[in-house]
Amino acid sequence: MNKVTDEAHVIEHPFLNISHIDMVFPTDNGGFTALKEVDLQIKKGEFISLIGHSGCGKSTVLNIVAGLYQATTGGILLKNKEVNEPGPERAVVFQNHSLLPWLTAYQNVELAVKQVFAKTMSKGEMKEWIEYNLKLVHMDHAMHKRPDEISGGMKQRVGIARALAMQPEVLLMDEPFGALDALTRAHMQDSLMEIQNELNNTVIMITHDVDEAVLLSDRIVMMTNGPEATIGEILDVNLERPRSRLSLAKDIEYNRLRSEVLTFLYEKQRKVENITSKKTTVKPQSTQSVKEA
Amino acid sequence: MSITTVNMGDISMSEKILQKAKRLLNKMANVLLLPVFGITLFLFLWAIAAQNINTSLGEFPGPTAVVEQFSALYDEHNTERDKAVAFYERQEVRNARKLAKNPDYVVKIRAYTGKETFIDQIFTSLITVTSGFLVAAVIAIPLGIWMGLSKRLNSALNPMIQIFKPVSPLAWLPLVTMVVSALYVSDDPMMSKSFLTSMITVSLCSLWPMVINTSIGVSSIDSDLLNVSKVLRLSTITHIKKIVLPASIPMIFTGMRLSFGVAWMVLIAAEMLAQNPGLGKFVWDEFQNGSSDSLARIMAAVVVIGFIGFLLDRAMLQLQRKVSWDKSSVSV
Ligand SMILES: Nc1ncnc2c1ncn2[C@@H]1O[C@H](COP(=O)(O)OP(=O)(O)OP(=O)(O)O)[C@@H](O)[C@H]1O
Ligand SMILES: [Mg+2]
Secondary structure (H helix, E strand, O other): OOOOOOHHHOOOOOOEEEEEEEEEEEEOOEEEEEEEEEEEEEOOOOEEEEEOOOOOOHHHHHHHHHOOOOOOEEEEEEOOEEEOOOOOOEEEEOOOOOOOOOOOHHHHHHHHHHHHHOOOOOHHHHHHHHHHHHHHOOOHHHOOOOHHHOOHHHHHHHHHHHHHHOOOOEEEEEOOOOOOOHHHHHHHHHHHHHHHHHHOOEEEEEEOOHHHHHHHOOEEEEEOOOOOEOEEEEEEOOOOOOOOHHHHOOOHHHHHHHHHHHHHHHHHOOOOOOOOOOOOOOOOOOHHHOOOO | OHHHHHHHHHHHHHHHHHHHHHHHHHHHHHHHHHHHHHHHHHHHHHHHHHHOOEEOOEEOOOHHHHHHHHHHHHHHHHHHHHHHHHHHHHHHHHHHHHHHHOOOOOOOOOOOOOOOOHHHHHHHHHHHHHHHHHHHHHHHHHHHHHHHHOHHHHHHHHHHHHHHOOOOHHHHHHHHHHHHHHHOOOOOOOOOHHHHHHHHHHHHHHHHHHHHHHHHHHHOOOHHHHHHHHHOOOOHHHHHHHHHHHHHHHHHHHHHHHHHHHHHHHHHHHHHHHOOOOHHHHHHHHHHHOOOOHHHHHHHHHHHHHHHHHHHHHHHHHHHHHHOOOHHHOOO
8 A cells, every 4th residue: 555655656847746735615604625735746648546535625626737726725836837727738528528519529629629729720730630539539420410419428528529639738537437327438438548548648537436547547546535635545556558447357456456445435434424414413323433534 | 818918909009099099189189279269269259248348439349340440451551552652653743744844943752741551550660679679689688798797797787677677668758758859859860759769668678688688698607618618718709709609599589589578568658658650659549539440440459469479479489499509498
């Protein structure tokens, strides 16, 4: 088990530096500290998964990196430059695709491409580039359909194509496959691995799915429960690429990593959900209600 | 056992056909039969009720009287048109004669100043309502978009809008009339004061639904879409053009449809009081006239007003269908 403080994780010149971030949301009864001292350095081309229980603050981290939220203290350095507003070099794939429903798949990607490459590409080059990216996610056959005419998985593909087409320095994905059924999700994961193989993007992906995290990542960042959530543990995934879900299923290392994550989530950070209300204290039913601060 | 199954199969087959026929019949009934039945029943009740209502202008007009007046109004229109043609012909002949006598004669053509017919008045009303509505739209939609984008502007203007919205056109009209007569002074007016007064009153009343719906549409755009815009760093203009406008088109059109309905209702009242030569004035004049046909003529106008209002709404609906990406938002 690698602890956050391990020497191995001190990266000299990180590509992306999430530096000592606190996030306090103003609420009616004072501030709500969602994140406390989140600190993470990421190398170029690394694939990072962010995993943790619902509501711990994963999206908040991602939104801060994207520039959509401002950290209360600490900040984000991309190639040693501070970033504090959104920009296409940190493309986001949103949880529910967020394609513009009145535009076709092609036009959705086009909007992004026009915005990013207006000065550097000719019209023909742009068209080629848009089509290339849609092909990459296997959506070239339905390019001219609108979001309401394609399936959930296809929408998500277009969302990914749009993000990839911006040629971002960092690709941020907030549960990109969360809304998909298991089969489609597996398919999308394979596609993503294939793309990653080709483009070697720097990626931060939020997920709830342990298998997905192990299958795709170079490192898995596990977050503690909020409030004042922070990084609990970081797990290196040194499985050889390209990875295949079938052969990994019996792999000893794969299963060890898997159980590490499961242990973290369901033992160390066991989440005691009170369905009715978050405010009321949990009744001490049994030993289960042990919650780590 | 097997026999019964076969029989059951047969029964279910014929039952299926029967059910299909039933469904078709039901559909027919809903689309055609029931409305026709409803209208017939209404006409019948109207005819009976009319015979039993006696006003100072005689018996209340029944359906037949109204139909008679429709054709009478149409005939009047044709006679009036013929008169106009005859007038211009006479004038031409006279001018030609004068020219022949005196080659230096400067030809004067006087316009025919005959009575506005019912059909002319319909067109006047349509022009007035459309102008008033367009003026309102040109103000309301940009204002609504701006309010939707800026919470502060919204907070600043919202109370005023809520107060002005329920004001009846009759309250605005005297004010508008006075302001128009004070400010619109010209020797050769492009439009008559009565037209301007009616139009402005229509605008004032149809402004609010459009402002409110547009601003709600804009302010309720999915935050994910706004985030997309932020990540892409769209400029304000591109943001409005590519995200805000298309996203709020369904709501804008809902507002426009509401407004057009309000505009048409307000127009009749405005024309009555401002004496703009449209349907409102027609109703008023007939009422003042007090002939035995008056009530039937007013009733004819009522039918026409209702029918035109319905058609205008349908036209807006078609337009909305055409431009809206969200087909589910377009409902009757
Ligand atoms: N804009 C906000 N204002 C106030 N509190 C917020 C805001 N956004 C998030 N929070 C709070 O911060 C905490 C973390 O939220 P966040 O959305 O980051 O969780 P998450 O890990 O992404 O959860 P999930 O897995 O369900 O998406 C939650 O308790 C949430 O209530
Ligand atoms: Mg989230």
